[in-house]
Amino acid sequence: MGGGQGPGTLRRVAGDVGRRSNRAGCLRRRRARGPLVLFAVLLMVGGLLPSPASPTPAPEHGELLSGTGEDANSAATEPFFDIAGAGVHRDSVEILAERGVFEGTECAPRRFCPDLPIPRWVMAVWLVRALDAADPEPIERSRFADVDDGAWWAVHVERLADLGITKGCEVEPARFCPDSPVTRGQMATFLTRAFRLPSVPDAGFTDVGQGAAHLSDINSLAAAGITSGCAVDPARYCPGQATTRAQMATFLTRALRFVGAIPSGDAGALIPPDEGDFTAVAVGWDHSCGIRRDRTVTCWGDNAKGQAAQPDGEFVALAAGRSHTCGIDARQEIVCWGWDGWGATGAPEGRFIAVTAGGDHSCAIRTDRSVACWGSNHAGQADPPPGAFAAVSAGEWHTCGLRHSDRTLTCWGADNDGQVDPPPGRFLTVAAGNWYSCGVRTDGVGVCWGADHAGQGATPAKRFRAVAAGWQHTCGITVDGSVVCWGFDEHGRASPPPGEFNAIALGDRHSCGLHAGGAITCWGKQAGQDGRTPPSAVVRTPSEVYQYVSRGQPDPDSCRPPGPAGFPLRSRIPSTGVLRVAVLFLDFPDAQASHTTRQEADLGLPYIARYVETASYGNLKLEFTPLHRWLRAPHGYRNYLGTSPALTLANPLDPDAEAIRLADPEFDFTDHDALMVVLPSSHFGNGLATGTIRTDEGSLSRVRINFLSVPEPRQPLEWGLVAAHELAHMLGLLDLYPSDSSLRDHPTPPPGRRWVANQIGLMGLWANFLAGGADPRLAHEIRLPDGRRHTAHAYDLQAREMLAWSRWQLGWLQPGQVRCLTSVETGKAVTVALQPVASPGFGTAMVGIPLSDTEIVIIESRRRIGFDGGHEYRYEDGATTTLPTLAGGGVLVYVVNAARSWGQMPIRVIGPSDNPYPILHFRDYPLLSDGESISVGGYSITVRSTGDHPDYLIITGES
Secondary structure, eight states: OTTOOOHHHHHHHHHHHHHHHTTOSSOEEOOOOSOOOOOSOOOOSSSSOOOOOOOOOOHHHHHHHHSOOOOOOOGGGSSSTTGGGGGGGHHHHHHHHHTTTTTTOOSBTTBOOTTSBOBHHHHHHHHHHHHHSEEOOOOSOOSSTTSOTTSTTHHHHHHHHHTTSOOOSBTTTTBOOTTSBOBHHHHHHHHHHHHTOOOOSOOOOTTSOTTOTTHHHHHHHHHTTSOOOSEETTEEOOTTSBOBHHHHHHHHHHHHHHTTSSOOSSSSOOOOOOBOSEEEEEEOSSEEEEEETTSOEEEEEEOTTSTTOOOOSOEEEEEEOSSEEEEEETTSOEEEEEOOGGGTTOOOSSOEEEEEEOSSEEEEEETTSOEEEEEOOTTSTTOOOSSOEEEEEEOSSEEEEEETTTOOEEEEEOOTTSTTOOOSSOEEEEEEOSSEEEEEETTSBEEEEEOOTTSTTOOOSSBEEEEEEOSSEEEEEETTSOEEEEEOOGGGTTOOOSSOEEEEEEOSSEEEEEETTBOEEEEEOOTTSSSSSOGGGEEOOOTTEEEEOOTTSOOTTSOSOBSTTSBSOOOSSOSSEEEEEEEEEEEBTTBOOSSOHHHHHHTTHHHHHHHHHHHTTTSEEEEEEEEEEEEEOSSOGGGGSSSOSSOSSSSOOOHHHHHHHHHTTTOOOTTOOEEEEEOOTTTEEEEEEEEEEEETTEEEEEEEEEEEEOSSOOOOOOOHHHHHHHHHHHTTOOOOSOSOGGGGSOOOOOTTEEEEEEEETTTTEEOEEEEETTOGGGEEEEEOTTSOEEEEEOSEEEEOSOOHHHHHHHTOSOGGGEEEOSOOOBTOEEEEEEOBTTSOTTSBOEEEEEOSSSEEEEEEEEOSSGGGSOEEEEOTTSOEEEEOSOSSOEEEEEEEETTOOTTSOSEEEOOOTTOOSOTTEESSOSSBOTTOEEEETTEEEEEEOOTTSOEEEEEEEOO
16 A cells, blocks of 8 residues: 555654654643643543545535535645544644644644554653643653653653553563554553543443453443444444544543533533534435445434335435435445335436435436436426536425536426526525425525425525525525524424534434534434334434434423423523623612612622523523612502502502613613512512513513512622522523422431531522531631631531523533433443533533433432532621532432422432431432432432542443
8 A cells, every 4th residue: 555654654753753843832841740630631532433544535426415515724724734634533633733732743744644543652642741731851761661762752651651551561571562553442441540430330342352451441431421332233342443543633632621621612502412424414204314434324214115224335425305215336326225116216327426316206417417317207307407417406396406517507397386496696506395496696695486385485694505405494504514494393393403514404304414523413303203104114313313402392312301390491581592681770768778789780690690601501691781770769668569550558569660660761671581670688688580571662571689678777688699590480490499388397306416408409409418516518617807717517508500400491401411311121220421510511411211201310410619619608797708508529319290380399309218207308418429329210320439520320220
């Protein structure tokens, strides 16, 4: 294989490059060789299939199919000339290149060689730089006989050994085998040693036998969600397979993102996984197919006519019709499968460069750019005109083509709604749907013609790269790679996920997109989800194809039970995007504020804005518009205790309406979503979400802060947490505490113990527990103004981080962050790595186990971080302290009954089955720690925790 370089050549060339660069860059020298907290080298192996060395299809194939060809960036802006060959790993290579991780390890000047196996010495360099963010100090001599002391990378190998991550490849004499490639099995061991991952049950990979050298470490990686293996049916890990340089870059970037060392962008707008193994996607009526990087085809969905069968051979293009599928194989010949009514699969002979499938007919472009069609032709949809074409698209009973010479459009077939009468002009791409067609002009403007009964022709005013037409909905890829859809949105078919896409394809009730990184995400309702297709005729969706569920849509995995405490939330205001809140400050003749409105605002507005943006992972941002003056009500505050408009003590005035009346001459409520009326906290406390209220500019949701009078005036108090609670009501969340207050009364504690009032989350989930009189978990230090300090204990805890369930309801957790276990077989175990809900990153933040149509077990992890990390409190005498909010980190298990409402305790915390105390009370702290187990709903849940690492759940089905 001419032109290739072996591992030994790679090492020598890289060493020369490193010496020439003199180790310049953003890395720093490590100052000490002491103990190191291993926190930044997580998750480098697994989950990605190796990149095959097969040839790449000609660029025109992808352009003709989807019109989404991506312009190459200028070589001058790329860190490497061959970065395009990194494929799905390209972004990771760029990120690490910017950080100087690759310096000196290039395979040649400005070449990355993404498909070459990574040698052990290169792995040592990258790994040490990821751990230390620095290059090690020089050494006098290496402990390994085969490591040249003069090699610049010898210090990295030595550092890796110092950390206990490697022991070398041989013992006597000690050898490192620097030029040997790193296998997937070896990488599992490196990561397990570095992160001290716990032992877990067997992951079930068929190619990793009992007693295999790396078995335990591979299982640990699988349990942590680091790898899903190299194949799924049957499950395989490929432990002896070499890791490529590009794959290693992705593993390392994922690790750094996982631990927060590389920003993940908008922490809340978690997009479906971008990286995957696909190069093309096609969608039919109720089935879908994709081409993998090795050119094999995978199909799923409705297979009643054989349209989702897996064909043999390699393919470079693919198209799906109503009940048939066609592809161009590696010989550039057409192969079709599925229903053959009207000759739908009777493709002509010859060589082709593009293919499209409609209702029951198909068309393809030959290598001479003429069009051939076959199948149903009752409306002339399979009678193409002569000429050369750059693209072709088949609809239900019509077809449209983009002429190669002048980029104009020509359509043929049924014209009952004007779908074959395209507008003039030059176009980039064309798409034919049910009874309509769409195209993108050369200036990026989208245009549709034909039927528009569902709004499928109402193209938004954006610039597009590509467009796809379905039966009653349309989607387009904008110039920034995002997807926008319009038209009929039943089942969420027109509610696309966020992310960057290279191609989209639409069916009857579902849509799919190909991410820039090679993953496929689908949305809407697919075959098998509603009984239209018999289960026996459905090919299961591959695990690596992501199913996106937009807010308000039913969850295909049954983790969105309907009801007041479930889905959908009833709210007039958005829970994502920007929420604009008008803020008015109101006082009274007999309760006048002696401080300014800016001082009052500082007691709450900054906290609530920070809380909401953090709890929503950036999905919801608040914009406050305060009117900074006290609006003086004309009557005393006792006249404003209710919401009725008549001025009597039996029917008091509405203070919110009074505030609007007083502010109206100088305040414009246009474009606001909600109203917040704040009374002086020196005279009032608490909060109240009071429904909606009308202004001259329209209706607003409203919340009143500080509405209950206090006996005597006081120093103004913080009210941010109260406001966050009331805002959550406006968003649709329920109070979780019981209306029967007697249930919160504490039973008599045993001698030497006392009850700790323990509230979890923002909405009042109570789980009181017993503790000793001086329990160190409850200790906090009080700092006096004179410098003295003393220890006190808190017996009233409030863990302020919002529950994972509430975030799921609000659309702040994405489906990819939720593990929905619809069934766990008796005696079988499922292991899940659970990230803290305060900062889950790209990991699992919530596990759901449906018990019935309305009940579901929820599991989340809580740590002393974020709003559970303690609350800064200032006493009136100036003393300060950090009040604990948790008595310790651990796993919280609770059951949601979505059918329950206010005051009915829709959520209850689950404790040990032998707990002797009544509801809301527990013998011990209810969060589970390492080694503890509980049983609920026929499932056993055991926790394994490892300090600051994820909590590992072992969930077993009980008999």
